[in-house]
Amino acid sequence: MGPQELTPHLFRTEYSKIVAVLCRTFHFRHIEIAADIASETFLKASEYWAQKGVPENPAAWLYTVARNKAKDYLKHTAIFETEIRKGLMHDESWTELDFDFNHQTISDSQLAMIFAACNPVNSSEAQLCLTLQILCGFSLVEISNALLAKQETIKKRLQRARENLRNENFQIKSLSEDEIKTRFEVVLRALYLLFNEGYFSKSNSLLIRKDLCLEAIRLALVLTGNELTDTPEANALLALMCFQSSRLEARTDESGAAVLFDEQDRSLWDQALIQKGNHYLIQASKGTELSKYHLEAAIAYWHTTTADPKKWQHILNLYNELIVVEYSPVTALNRVFAYAKVYGNDNGIREAEKLNLKESGYFHGLLGYLYTGLDSNKALEHYRKAILLTKSEAERKVLEKQVFRLIPIPEKDSRHDGDSFTL
Template sequence: MTAVLCRHFGLRHIEIAEDIASDTFLKASEHWAINGIPENPAAWLYTVARNKAKDYFKHISVFETKIRHGLKPDNHKWENDFEFHEEIISDSQLAMIFAVCNPANNPESQIALALQILCGFSVEEIANAFLTKTETVKKRLQRARNNLRNDDFQVETLTGPEIRSRSDTVLKTLYLLFNEGYFSKSNHQFIRKELCSEAVRLILILTENPLTNTSQTNALLALMCFQSSRIEARINEKGEAVLFDEQDQNRWDKSLIEKGNYYLINATNGNEISKYHLEAGIAYWHTTDDKNKWRNILQLYNQLILIEYSPITALNRTFAFSKVYGQERAISEAEQLHLMEHNQYHGLLGYLYTPSNIPKAIEYYEQAVKLTTSETEKQTLNRKIERLKRKDDGQYR
């Protein structure tokens, strides 16, 4: 809705478009609570948004003071072509995705802005995604919005150069969005399905346009499909996290696995191998029962860590290493990482020490509890600690 409105207001006045969108949903919450949800909720929302935009433009004093001098008459003939039909919505969303990824901003600011405008992230959620302070994010967003307003980018049909200059940031943004949903660090939720769905929805828009339907796009969509297939199995009926080895595979969504296979095949129509290809490959092997799957997963992690090192990738690689070579050998691999500030590091060492040294495993798990901000993860770790204490036969006191 904001994207379509910005076709007519221009990015310089994006806050006006956002306000109209917010007012539209506020009216819906009030009207629907009394009269019930309409037969076509989307059409109802777009009709209200269009009428609010008309009312706004008819308000002469606001038009004179805030709009007229900022509009380019040739580019904003809203009275004749202000519509919310399917093609306009799709084109506007695609263009808006690329508009907010403005090269005038550094990559971190581009991603923060996109997460806020496209995905509705709060400042806190963005800070969690970047593992930084909320005040830092607020300042970053303020600067990024100023650059966005000063940009001459039009929320209309995209060109090849515009796409090529911003594609990497767009894909990284959607990748971060999905990860925040799949393993949420905010709002005390372990999984936020709506964020995963939103990421899939946005990347599907990219696959529907020939200019953005690239091998990287398909690889990222394949990754999201594979990961989404296991969402229902990652939480039990008590709302507790279920680790991969303990998941009921009957709860995996086979149709999403098939879609993941389809998009992964599409992603191989070229010579490019990106981090998304490798991560999609890792996710694919997780869906199989092949006896060599962990060796294949480890090989892919070995390639991934060379393309883009991150602490999480290093920890995941070490876990795969333990599945291939055993937990004893994996301990030295893990300890060489020296990631003492990461709760996953301590959680991994807790897992690796469990067969050989229960007191030490408990010690690492307790440190992981102290470092995590996820309530669900704390519950999972505490359950492990309790189980280990019962196993210890009096050694841990």
């Protein structure tokens, strides 16, 4: 992988690690300093690697440059003498500014930072925006798409949230068990949204962004690797991610185009990830808690199972529970898909029409699927409506592919060199 491809990938996976470790010293009110140093590190990498080539261990190279830049900054700015050093000297745990980027420090820093960003001084919406931006590396566009809000609204939330945390003067440090409990729900939701953006991107030309899926899994592993955050709910979320990730290779063809579930090559499913999903689902079953992540993980488990003749009935039953725990239009439409698998497309169409989600591209895409084989004209009508409503280029290509399958190929006209038709 060359510098042009590698640098964006490393930015997604390493930028937040660098910022988190630096913020253990700079504290959150100086997060802009940490962010600037991290950005300068990647700028130097893009320039240096283009001339000298990619080093053997690019992540370690980035950590070294970031460490040196941070130390250099502290030596040459008054802020260190007037604010940071004064605070550090009263911290018994502080010894020297070594900015250690070992695995444990990175893990501890990111765990502390994600919970620090979810400070209840801000609204839950603002906490989520802050977490997605700082720790998950989401852009304004990605956050607005993930939360279904305008970019200007997201921008204002982020500005207010940062200002509130500066006034609080909180530090990236170990949190108490009570603090973790009050912030845990937002943390899990942020990782859930991060994974979803990778699994089915709404803000990128690529349908699947594996780097986001892997980053979400990595952060979820940070949670399950700490005794204070190794909860059934966290394990359920990790199980869900493993089950869904097991099918990533089968969800697109060689050209990158999407492959629908019914048409996927099962031999491409990652059995090792399915086994990991089973492991974490068992871990999630300890105790009496039943969250939306438990139900979604169970649904994902049944999707990886092919032998059970009652598979879709099990999935439908789980969707019936999930829709009570947390209703959303997407959950309702997914439930209809399972309902049609159990009771047939005719009944599925009637169930879908009850939802009356006429402004949803997913709604029309589902009806297009259900009408296929029953009424081609109605299937085409709904698929075309879905194409007009979708904002995703990758999703649009999937829908256009279904339209082309339904349009009859006209007999060749001798006056033309070949056949043609329009959508």
